[in-house]
Amino acid sequence: MNIAQLQTRVYRVPTDLPEADGTFAWNATTMVLVEAVAESGQRGLGFTYAAAEAANLIRCTLAEQVVGRDVDHVGAAWEAMVRSVRNMGRPGIASTAISAVDIALWDLKARLAGQPLYRLLGAWRDEVPIYGSGGFTSYDDETLRKQFTGWVEQGIRMVKMKIGKDWGTQPESDVHRVQVARQAIGPDVELFVDANGAYSPRQAIAMAQRFAEQGVSYFEEPVSSDHLAELAFVRQHVPMAVAAGEYGYDPWYFRDMLQAGAVDILQADVTRCLGVTGWLEAAHLAHSFAVPFSAHTAPSIHAQIGCAVPRLAHVEYFHDHARIERMFFDGAPQPVNGCLRPDPTRPGLGLELKAQDAERWRIEA
Numbered sequence: 614m615n616i617a618q619l620q621t622r623v624y625r626v627p628t629d630l631p632e633a634d635g636t637f638a639w640n641a642t643t644m645v646l647v648e649a650v651a652e653s654g655q656r657g658l659g660f661t662y663a664a665a666e667a668a669n670l671i672r673c674t675l676a677e678q679v680v681g682r683d684v685d686h687v688g689a690a691w692e693a694m695v696r697s698v699r700n701m702g703r704p705g706i707a708s709t710a711i712s713a714v715d716i717a718l719w720d721l722k723a724r725l726a727g728q729p730l731y732r733l734l735g736a737w738r739d740e741v742p743i744y745g746s747g748g749f750t751s752y753d754d755e756t757l758r759k760q761f762t763g764w765v766e767q768g769i770r771m772v773k774m775k776i777g778k779d780w781g782t783q784p785e786s787d788v789h790r791v792q793v794a795r796q797a798i799g800p801d802v803e804l805f806v807d808a809n810g811a812y813s814p815r816q817a818i819a820m821a822q823r824f825a826e827q828g829v830s831y832f833e834e835p836v837s838s839d840h841l842a843e844l845a846f847v848r849q850h851v852p853m854a855v856a857a858g859e860y861g862y863d864p865w866y867f868r869d870m871l872q873a874g875a876v877d878i879l880q881a882d883v884t885r886c887l888g889v890t891g892w893l894e895a896a897h898l899a900h901s902f903a904v905p906f907s908a909h910t911a912p913s914i915h916a917q918i919g920c921a922v923p924r925l926a927h928v929e930y931f932h933d934h935a936r937i938e939r940m941f942f943d944g945a946p947q948p949v950n951g952c953l954r955p956d957p958t959r960p961g962l963g964l965e966l967k968a969q970d971a972e973r974w975r976i977e978a
């Protein structure tokens with residue numbers, strides 16, 4: 614059975630409130646969705662939270678690499694897509710486009726096999742622990758409190774907030790907000806912080822001491838992950854785990870990050886790092902370095918494939934994406950006792966697009 618066509622659509626969904634982290638602000642999320650259609654009419658679904666331009670790249674460049682191939686030859690399709698973008702530059706938009714297609718091809722393959730994707734890939738577990746992720750620097754204290762207590766009431770035992778407000782220029786505000794969060798969640802819930810690269814190395818080390826007083830156990834991108842030596846330096850001087858990897862667009866980036874000793878926890882995002890094929894490679898690289906592995910955003914996809922890798926620390930239950938995936942997909946898993954559990958009776962990713970509901974968010978691209 615061959616792949617007959619790829620169909621792409623782009624959606625833009627406004628956030629429920631203005632959102633910001635240490636180094637970026639946004640008021641909408643763009644999703645590029647791909648359906649891989651087999652000759653039989655069976656469809657596989659993939660998506661990436663990326664620039665709308667990725668859709669054009671899929672139509673103009675990637676489709677011809679994939680259409681006509683055997684649906685089981687996902688690796689060959691992946692390799693052809695990766696090779697086809699050599700001259701345009703692969704990391705960035707091209708990698709997100711390849712990711713969406715690769716996810717759709719894996720979903721299609723698993724659907725045709727009549728199996729949930731995590732079982733097709735080989736299961737290590739049947740549910741994944743999640744951390745609630747939000748706590749934006751644009752939130753006031755009351756919004757932060759409400760979001761975190763909401764997650765704790767749902768049984769979620771780990772939460773992550775943004776710090777490094779205004780490129781690290783508001784350190785007292787950061788410390789205050791971490792105190793607010795700790796008071797809201799109580800002493801037993803794990804508290805994570807994410808600076809999105811807003812601090813300088815020495816500032817990050819000084820701030821880490823303040824956060825440690827509030828029992829913060831995980832510090833994501835204390836400095837920019839563009840500078841692995843700086844990240845490694847910070848890691849050697851702070852008491853909590855350092856995590857990074859969300860801007861990894863290929864397995865080779867993760868290899869370099871691990872070789873540099875830059876992280877205690879490696880993060881990877883299936884919608885950026887060349888899809889399921891690339892994400893599995895990242896997971897096994899982390900395993901070979903004895904480094905725990907964590908999934909960045911897109912919880913409905915990571916709930917599946919997080920069941921299919923060793924040494925999984927957690928999956929990020931990102932506020933925006935949890936909300937969008939609930940609106941867009943029947944079968945998006947919901948938290949139970951701090952975990953997401955894929956439905957073993959649903960094949961593939963277990964997601965069905967609510968096309969009519971989603972239509973109102975569709976944009977031309």
Ligand SMILES: [Mg+2]
Pocket residue numbers: 807809833834859
């Ligand atoms: Mg982050």
